[in-house]
Amino acid sequence: MAERKVQTMEDFASASGISRPTVSKYFNDPESVRATTRERIELALARFDYTPNLFAVNQNRKQTKNIGIIVPYLADPFFAEMARLIERRCIDAGYWPTLFSAHGQRQMEVNALELLRSLKPAGALIAPLGRRSDLEALHKFAADVPTVIFDSNQEIGEAFVGSDNSQSIALIVDYLCRTGEPPCFFEMPPVNPNANKRRAAYIAAMEKLGQTPQIIKVGGESWDFEKMGLEEGKRLIAERKIPTNTVLCSNDRIAIGLLAAAYQMGLRVGRGEGCAMRIAGHDDHPWAQFTCPPLTTVSQNYSAIAETSVEKLFTLITTGAKSESRQVTLFDGKLVLRASA
Amino acid sequence: MAERKVQTMEDFASASGISRPTVSKYFNDPESVRATTRERIELALARFDYTPNLFAVNQNRKQTKNIGIIVPYLADPFFAEMARLIERRCIDAGYWPTLFSAHGQRQMEVNALELLRSLKPAGALIAPLGRRSDLEALHKFAADVPTVIFDSNQEIGEAFVGSDNSQSIALIVDYLCRTGEPPCFFEMPPVNPNANKRRAAYIAAMEKLGQTPQIIKVGGESWDFEKMGLEEGKRLIAERKIPTNTVLCSNDRIAIGLLAAAYQMGLRVGRGEGCAMRIAGHDDHPWAQFTCPPLTTVSQNYSAIAETSVEKLFTLITTGAKSESRQVTLFDGKLVLRASA
DNA sequence: TCAGAAACTTTACGCGCGGAAATAAATTGA
DNA sequence: TCAATTTATTTCCGCGCGTAAAGTTTCTGA
Numbered sequence: 001m002a003e004r005k006v007q008t009m010e011d012f013a014s015a016s017g018i019s020r021p022t023v024s025k026y027f028n029d030p031e032s033v034r035a036t037t038r039e040r041i042e043l044a045l046a047r048f049d050y051t052p053n054l055f056a057v058n059q060n061r062k063q064t065k066n067i068g069i070i071v072p073y074l075a076d077p078f079f080a081e082m083a084r085l086i087e088r089r090c091i092d093a094g095y096w097p098t099l100f101s102a103h104g105q106r107q108m109e110v111n112a113l114e115l116l117r118s119l120k121p122a123g124a125l126i127a128p129l130g131r132r133s134d135l136e137a138l139h140k141f142a143a144d145v146p147t148v149i150f151d152s153n154q155e156i157g158e159a160f161v162g163s164d165n166s167q168s169i170a171l172i173v174d175y176l177c178r179t180g181e182p183p184c185f186f187e188m189p190p191v192n193p194n195a196n197k198r199r200a201a202y203i204a205a206m207e208k209l210g211q212t213p214q215i216i217k218v219g220g221e222s223w224d225f226e227k228m229g230l231e232e233g234k235r236l237i238a239e240r241k242i243p244t245n246t247v248l249c250s251n252d253r254i255a256i257g258l259l260a261a262a263y264q265m266g267l268r269v270g271r272g273e274g275c276a277m278r279i280a281g282h283d284d285h286p287w288a289q290f291t292c293p294p295l296t297t298v299s300q301n302y303s304a305i306a307e308t309s310v311e312k313l314f315t316l317i318t319t320g321a322k323s324e325s326r327q328v329t330l331f332d333g334k335l336v337l338r339a340s341a
Numbered sequence: 342m343a344e345r346k347v348q349t350m351e352d353f354a355s356a357s358g359i360s361r362p363t364v365s366k367y368f369n370d371p372e373s374v375r376a377t378t379r380e381r382i383e384l385a386l387a388r389f390d391y392t393p394n395l396f397a398v399n400q401n402r403k404q405t406k407n408i409g410i411i412v413p414y415l416a417d418p419f420f421a422e423m424a425r426l427i428e429r430r431c432i433d434a435g436y437w438p439t440l441f442s443a444h445g446q447r448q449m450e451v452n453a454l455e456l457l458r459s460l461k462p463a464g465a466l467i468a469p470l471g472r473r474s475d476l477e478a479l480h481k482f483a484a485d486v487p488t489v490i491f492d493s494n495q496e497i498g499e500a501f502v503g504s505d506n507s508q509s510i511a512l513i514v515d516y517l518c519r520t521g522e523p524p525c526f527f528e529m530p531p532v533n534p535n536a537n538k539r540r541a542a543y544i545a546a547m548e549k550l551g552q553t554p555q556i557i558k559v560g561g562e563s564w565d566f567e568k569m570g571l572e573e574g575k576r577l578i579a580e581r582k583i584p585t586n587t588v589l590c591s592n593d594r595i596a597i598g599l600l601a602a603a604y605q606m607g608l609r610v611g612r613g614e615g616c617a618m619r620i621a622g623h624d625d626h627p628w629a630q631f632t633c634p635p636l637t638t639v640s641q642n643y644s645a646i647a648e649t650s651v652e653k654l655f656t657l658i659t660t661g662a663k664s665e666s667r668q669v670t671l672f673d674g675k676l677v678l679r680a681s682a
Numbered sequence: 683t684c685a686g687a688a689a690c691t692t693t694a695c696g697c698g699c700g701g702a703a704a705t706a707a708a709t710t711g712a
Numbered sequence: 713t714c715a716a717t718t719t720a721t722t723t724c725c726g727c728g729c730g731t732a733a734a735g736t737t738t739c740t741g742a
């Protein structure tokens with residue numbers, strides 16, 4: 001390869017004996033040129049190994065192939081996994097995904113939006129920080145760029161894809177009530193709408209079963225869920241403030257912290273005899289299977305959420321249609337029975 | 342803001358009553374224009390809220406402000422955290438970091454390199470996949486782009502920054518030997534040089550203390566360390582194949598799996614009486630403090646590695662000097678005593 | 683106050699490519 | 713075989729900005 005320097009499309013075109021506009025057409029859509037021409041180009045491509053200048057390409061195209069992905073907290077394996085799934089789908093569809101993380105900070109989310117905007121993206125997939133988000137900035141962004149929101153349903157963009165918290169929470173509440181003492185609810189910090197929705201879903205599910213909801217309240221906006229679960233958990237256990245022997249945590253990361261607290265306080269967790277308490281989570285985080293004991297939880301349908309988000313976005317991009325109403329797609333959770341509850 | 346449409350620098354310049362070249366100078370370096378001019382520009386900026394077209398900017402600059410970060414596996418919190426630290430430093434220095442993850446796959450690392458190259462980055466910070474990397478592709482990349490390697494010392498690029506595995510492993514081996522039965526070594530899959538270096542360091546440290554090294558061998562190239570630790574661990578415990586009651590794991594993720602295995606097999610882990618085994622890790626992963634029991638480990642100096650990597654890269658970029666010899670910077674680990682060993 | 687330096691304006695070119703328009707060549711089908 | 717159609721070529725312009733060169737204004741300091 002690289003017989004001589006081929007930097008520009010002009011070079012490459014003359015070197016391969018094809019006109020530049022045709023080469024340009026090829027790079028925009030290989031199917032748009034005749035098969036024989038395509039072969040000649042690809043032959044030359046193998047010899048000279050040329051790639052078009054990304055900046056020159058995107059400067060002139062009305063529509064780039066860039067897709068922005070913004071997640072609130074990349075150190076959370078849920079988002080790492082979602083990002084992975086989404087990236088893959090975008091690449092497969094010939095798009096160029098760029099991943100940003102707000103790292104839990106409002107200003108970084110705003111920065112990411114600005115940076116992303118300067119990429120003139122064809123579309124964006126955003127899991128907002130939530131309460132800490134600059135909603136105005138998000139709205140302005142979504143007004144200019146086709147945007148699909150996932151995970152946390154802020155009223156932004158043309159579509160939302162996420163989990164049906166009512167269904168999933170009811171599922172595990174039912175299970176816990178059916179198999180032992182009804183659960184109290186260890187809520188997550190109210191960082192985003194999921195926190196409130198899950199709390200509400202817990203209350204509704206409990207009342208439907210004729211039980212009294214009992215909530216362990218949590219404040220703040222920290223994303224250090226495990227730490228909070230551990231510290232709060234130790235305090236609550238020490239002060240005997242946990243109202244029931246069964247705790248449903250708002251998410252798995254809280255549960256991981258609480259499991260550690262129980263362990264450190266000498267409480268055995270599980271559903272067998274000799275166990276002092278049951279702990280359940282929500283999300284089926286990648287590590288939920290490695291806790292001690294393994295965590296009973298409700299899984300979110302990662303791949304369905306990722307896939308649907310991307311599909312919705314592609315539809316938005318290709319039709320360009322600002323739909324009259326915001327589309328909301330929710331997926332059901334599934335019970336994942338392990339040893340902790 | 343946005344009194345009328347200000348899309349181009351030309352628009353903005355005339356709207357703010359300043360010549361375009363001066364405005365251009367300002368955006369390249371605000372300090373390069375007179376204070377009074379700077380104020381006028383920033384005043385206009387507040388009114389019109391204009392940002393230069395990223396593609397047009399980068400097309401003409403010989404040197405972009407882009408910096409690429411490639412990590413092998415973003416779902417690993419070690420890399421998520423490193424990425425966060427590195428991103429922040431780059432942004433603070435006025436660069437534009439873009440994060441790529443190989444997601445454990447060779448082809449995705451190659452793709453990331455290609456994509457990154459098309460961004461004409463000023464430099465790159467790469468934690469290679471390791472054995473699975475396309476070394477030729479990495480070398481070709483590093484030949485064109487100033488590159489600093491971190492975490493996994495493949496012989497690529499102008500500089501490497503990482504941990505001193507000899508020091509850190511010796512530290513924990515010493516501790517374990519001093520406080521109980523000498524450890525056997527549960528190695529990680531040989532995905533990268535760290536795996537071999539840590540094994541060698543373990544052997545050296547044991548021999549120095551007059552002890553016989555005993556290694557639990559592991560094959561494959563999987564990045565699912567926890568899963569491997571769990572499954573292998575359960576098998577080994579069931580078959581009573583663990584040679585000592587103290588296990589030093591090659592990294593914390595293996596240790597997390599092994600802790601789960603011990604729990605599930607009914608073995609109590611810790612250093613007190615009544616404990617069947619001690620388990621130690623390496624890295625001080627973000628979750629090592631939430632395991633049951635909390636994991637005794639050796640910390641890597643995250644912030645020092647991130648900071649130094651970025652510093653080295655900036656030096657490379659600004660001096661442009663291909664140094665005669667490859668610089669290697671290693672940081673010491675610190676013992677983190679928790680309850681597991 | 684005035685020369686010299688520093689900063690600014692004006693003018694102009696080019697980066698590498700997308701894409702339009704007019705023309706030429708190759709392919710298709712009857 | 714020949715027109716009708718498709719595809720390729722030639723030519724050209726423009727995207728938004730970096731940057732150089734030459735001229736003009738503003739600032740600096742003795």
